[in-house]
Amino acid sequence: MTIHYVDGYKMNALGLSTLLKMGCLCIRESIDINGIKYVVNERLGEGGFSCVDLVEQTSTKKKFALKRITCHSxxxxxxxxQEIMYYKKLKHPNIIQLIDACIKGSADIVVQTTSEAYLLLPYYKRGTLHDYLTVRQSSTNYLDIREVLRLFLDICEAVKYLHNYSPEAIAHRDIKVANVCLTDNMDPILMDLGSCTTAKVQICGVQDAQKLQDLAAERCSMTYRAPELFHVESYCVIDQRTDIWSLGCLLYALLYFKSPYDIIYERGDSVNLAVLSGNIFFPDNTPFPQELHDIITFILKVNSAERPFIEDVIDRVTNFKRQFEFAV
Structure with a gap:
């Protein structure tokens, strides 16, 4: 006998048919993760490789975010x-924590079967930093400088943890406002570890360069992507300073609601050329001091060898914060 789950309750085919005839059935998908059942409430978002659903544990009614990754090979x-592995080993108050995970099915491109990875994560009802900034942008409601610095420094601490991870430094490779959740207390939580990788990569030849460039095009958001990932040199070393570039774009977004290259993209101009030019446009009419603009230009160095490491960024921002608070 086939058993269906309706709003978390078991029901046989006869009961299901009866409810359908009555026209009063709202069927919600039921998912079992390591013996615990959850029902899907709604779709929260979709990306190129995955989607995220709001789910509810049937026994406790507690809500979670469920990331689902369809695997074709x-x-x-x-x-x-690998993403699950990163979630399990990274423990920091400003990095999202994995609650549970499993993979169901078997992916085989030859026989055209797929598997699905389920990653159960905390649900943050405030949404992302992108959501928060979008609402504020609609009324041109700039963040207070203190709030900008608090959010940015907390995100920097998460990045510092990744970059100083032992035995090998980790780069996030897709830092952006849409990948930062906000807790009820407005604390930033860095999420989406699907692009995480070993920070230092030695490129030895055209094939290595093209492979990394293609991977970056797939997994690193264009308007936050470091210049060295747009055109990877045939013989070079890529390191964690790809994340520093992304942090510079994020700091700009904390001031002006979007990455400086979101504006280029929306105009239909070449983001690639804009990034490589090194030119950054700051609005003339701004409530923010020149020192904050100077920090952004300090971070957004086109040549990665001139770009600061995370400790330098934190020191520079902390010093400005100290001076600002003293002046006030």
């Missing part, structure tokens, strides 16, 4: 497993 499944 063994390689896809390996990437999903």
């Amino acid at each position: 063994i390689e896809d499944q390996k990437i999903a497993n």
